[in-house]
Amino acid sequence: MINPNIQWSFILAQQFRYLDIEDIVICSGSRNSPLTLAFNDIENFNCHSFIDERSASFFAIGLAKNSNKPVILISTSGTAVGNFYPAIMEAKHANIPLIVITADRSHEERLYGANQTTDQIKIYGDKVKWFVDLATPSNLNGVDVKLYLKKIAAQAYEHSMFDTNGPIHINFPFRKPLEPTQLDLTEYRIDFKPIKVILPEYTFDSKYIKSLIDRCTSSSFPILLLGPDAHREISKDVLTKFVSQLNLTVFVDPLSGFKSDISDRFILNYDVILSKHDDLPTPDLIIQIGMMPISSVLQNWLSKYKHDWIIISNNSNFRDSISKSNIWYKAHPNSFFSQTPITSIENEPNQSVKPWIEKNQFYSKYLDVELKKYPNFEGSILFELMQKMTNCQLIIGNSSIPRLIGEFISKIDSSTVINSMRGLSGIDGMVSYSLGHSLKFHASNFLLIGDLSFIHDLNSLLFMKQNNISMHIVVINNNGGGIFERLPISKFDPPYEQFLFHKHNLNFENIAKSFNIPYLKIESMTKISLDSFNKNVVNNNQSITEILTNAKTSEKIRRELLSNKS
Numbered sequence: 001m002i003n004p005n006i007q008w009s010f011i012l013a014q015q016f017r018y019l020d021i022e023d024i025v026i027c028s029g030s031r032n033s034p035l036t037l038a039f040n041d042i043e044n045f046n047c048h049s050f051i052d053e054r055s056a057s058f059f060a061i062g063l064a065k066n067s068n069k070p071v072i073l074i075s076t077s078g079t080a081v082g083n084f085y086p087a088i089m090e091a092k093h094a095n096i097p098l099i100v101i102t103a104d105r106s107h108e109e110r111l112y113g114a115n116q117t118t119d120q121i122k123i124y125g126d127k128v129k130w131f132v133d134l135a136t137p138s139n140l141n142g143v144d145v146k147l148y149l150k151k152i153a154a155q156a157y158e159h160s161m162f163d164t165n166g167p168i169h170i171n172f173p174f175r176k177p178l179e180p181t182q183l184d185l186t187e188y189r190i191d192f193k194p195i196k197v198i199l200p201e202y203t204f205d206s207k208y209i210k211s212l213i214d215r216c217t218s219s220s221f222p223i224l225l226l227g228p229d230a231h232r233e234i235s236k237d238v239l240t241k242f243v244s245q246l247n248l249t250v251f252v253d254p255l256s257g258f259k260s261d262i263s264d265r266f267i268l269n270y271d272v273i274l275s276k277h278d279d280l281p282t283p284d285l286i287i288q289i290g291m292m293p294i295s296s297v298l299q300n301w302l303s304k305y306k307h308d309w310i311i312i313s314n315n316s317n318f319r320d321s322i323s324k325s326n327i328w329y330k331a332h333p334n335s336f337f338s339q340t341p342i343t344s345i346e347n348e349p350n351q352s353v354k355p356w357i358e359k360n361q362f363y364s365k366y367l368d369v370e371l372k373k374y375p376n377f378e379g380s381i382l383f384e385l386m387q388k389m390t391n392c393q394l395i396i397g398n399s400s401i402p403r404l405i406g407e408f409i410s411k412i413d414s415s416t417v418i419n420s421m422r423g424l425s426g427i428d429g430m431v432s433y434s435l436g437h438s439l440k441f442h443a444s445n446f447l448l449i450g451d452l453s454f455i456h457d458l459n460s461l462l463f464m465k466q467n468n469i470s471m472h473i474v475v476i477n478n479n480g481g482g483i484f485e486r487l488p489i490s491k492f493d494p495p496y497e498q499f500l501f502h503k504h505n506l507n508f509e510n511i512a513k514s515f516n517i518p519y520l521k522i523e524s525m526t527k528i529s530l531d532s533f534n535k536n537v538v539n540n541n542q543s544i545t546e547i548l549t550n551a552k553t554s555e556k557i558r559r560e561l562l563s564n565k566s
Helices: 004-018 033-041 053-067 085-094 145-161 206-218 236-246 270-276 296-302 333-338 354-371 378-388 400-408 430-438 451-456 460-466 508-514 527-539 551-563
Strands: 023-027 046-050 071-075 098-105 131-133 167-174 222-226 249-252 285-289 309-313 327-330 392-396 417-420 444-450 471-477 519-522 542-548
Touching: 004 033, 004 145, 004 167, 023 033, 023 053, 033 071, 033 098, 046 053, 053 071, 053 085, 053 098, 053 430, 053 460, 085 098, 085 167, 098 145, 131 145, 145 167, 206 236, 206 285, 222 236, 236 333, 270 296, 270 354, 270 400, 270 551, 309 333, 354 378, 378 400, 378 471, 378 527, 378 551, 392 400, 392 430, 400 444, 400 551, 430 444, 430 451, 430 460, 430 471, 444 451, 451 471, 508 519, 508 542, 519 527, 527 542
Parallel strands: 023 046, 023 071, 071 098, 098 167, 131 167, 222 249, 222 285, 285 309, 309 327, 392 417, 392 444, 444 471, 471 542, 519 542
Antiparallel strands: none
C-alpha cells in the first residue's frame, strides 16, 4: 500500500533534483522521516546528517555560499524549527539561497496539545522571502498532486535564487504512519515531466553605463570601495580591467576576497594611514561593491564625504550604514562591468592618488618592522600566521579578528582564498559555516576564530571528525573575548568583567581530545612555535591550535601602534 507521506516527499525531492540542487542537510527526527527516506533514496543528492539544528543550518549556509546554489535544510517539528532561526537571519542578510523544509503535525492536530507541536506558520516572519504551508498528504481527489508539488518546488527554487538570493520556508505536515510498510522504495520513484525554471540574465541600459564612465573620467580622485564579500559579486579579471582602465584607487576591506597583488592602487593599509594622518586628499567620487567596509576609522573618515557615492549591487538592502550614498545601480556588478565598453585613459597616478600609494607602501614596510617588536600582540600573531597560510582557503571569524587583520595585515598571499560570514557578523555558527564552505574546497582550509566564537559551536567538531573534513582551526584565546576592550564600557567595572568579558578558563586541549582531533598549544610566538604549527598542519588533515593571548595587553599595544606619529 502506497503511503502518501512518502509519495509526496518523493515527488518534491525529484523535482528539486531536476533543478540541479545537490546538497541536502537533514537533522534527526521522527516527523521528518518521509522526507529523510525520499531525499536519501534519490541518486546524486549529497545528504548530510546532523544531530544539532543550529550547527546544521550554519553548515548549510556555508555550502550554499560556496556553490551559489540553494541547499535544502530539513528538520522535524517543534523547537527544532526555532533552532534554524539564527542561520535564517544570516541567510537573509547575506543573500544565501536556502530552502528550509520543516516537518509538522497535520492541520487537525495543531493547537490541541499534540506532542512536539507549535505554531510553525510563518514562524520566520519576513526573514524568509517566501512561505508555503503544504496540504497534508492524501489522495486529494480531483487534484493533480504531482503538478501541485512540482510547482511548489519550482517556486521555492525561483524565490531563493531570483533577484536577490535568500531563504524560503516550506512547512510540510504529515499524519501517521510516517514510514512505508515495506523496505523497498522502488514503487515511490515515479517518472514525470519536471518543471524547468529559467532565470533571466540582466542587461543594463547603456546610457547608465556611459554615465558611470563619464563620472569616473571626469573625476580627479575616484575610489572604489571593496567591502566584505565583494568577490561574490565581481571576478578578479573583470575588476582588474575596470580598475586599470578607469584609474580607480581601490580601498580593499580584508574580507572582500581581494588583495593588493593586483595593483599598487589597491590600498589595504587605510586603517593605520587614517589613524596617523588627517591631511590626505579626499575622493570626489566613490563607487562601492560589496557590504560597507568594517573599519570604523574608514567609516568616520567617509562620514565627512559630500560628493556622489554610487552603490552597484543586486542586493535589496541599501548597504549604506553611514547614509552617504546617493546613487544606486540595481545590478549585479560582474554583469554590469562586463557590459562596460571602456577605452583606456591616463594610467599615471595624479597628485591626489600619489600620497595614498606612497603611504600604503610605507606602512606596509612599517608594519613588517613594528609588529616584530611585539610577538605576543594579537595583531602580530595574525601577521605571522597569515604568512604561513598559502595555497589554501582562509576563513576569518567575526569580532576582533577581522578588525585586527584590517589594521595590521598589509600582505596576503595571492594564493590564499579569503572568506567570511558577514551577513549579521555574529560569532555563533562560525565553525559549522566554515565546514560547509570548506567541504568541496580541494586544498587546505584554515579558520581563524576567537575563543568565545569557538565555544559557541563545539557541537560542529563531531561532524567535522566523523566526515573527515579538512580543517585547521586556530583559536586566538584571550580567555574571554577582547572586542569590548576597544570600547568605553571596558572602563566600567562592574559590570564589565561579569557581563562583557567572559572569563571561562576552559581547557581546549581536553575539548580537542574528546573529539580525537590533533591539538597544539602556543603560549608565545617564536620560530619554534611557528615550526610546530607548520608541522602540525602538514602531518594532519585536521587540527586545533590554541594561541594564548592577553586582551588588555593587546589592546594597549594596538592603540600605541595606531596612535604613534610616523
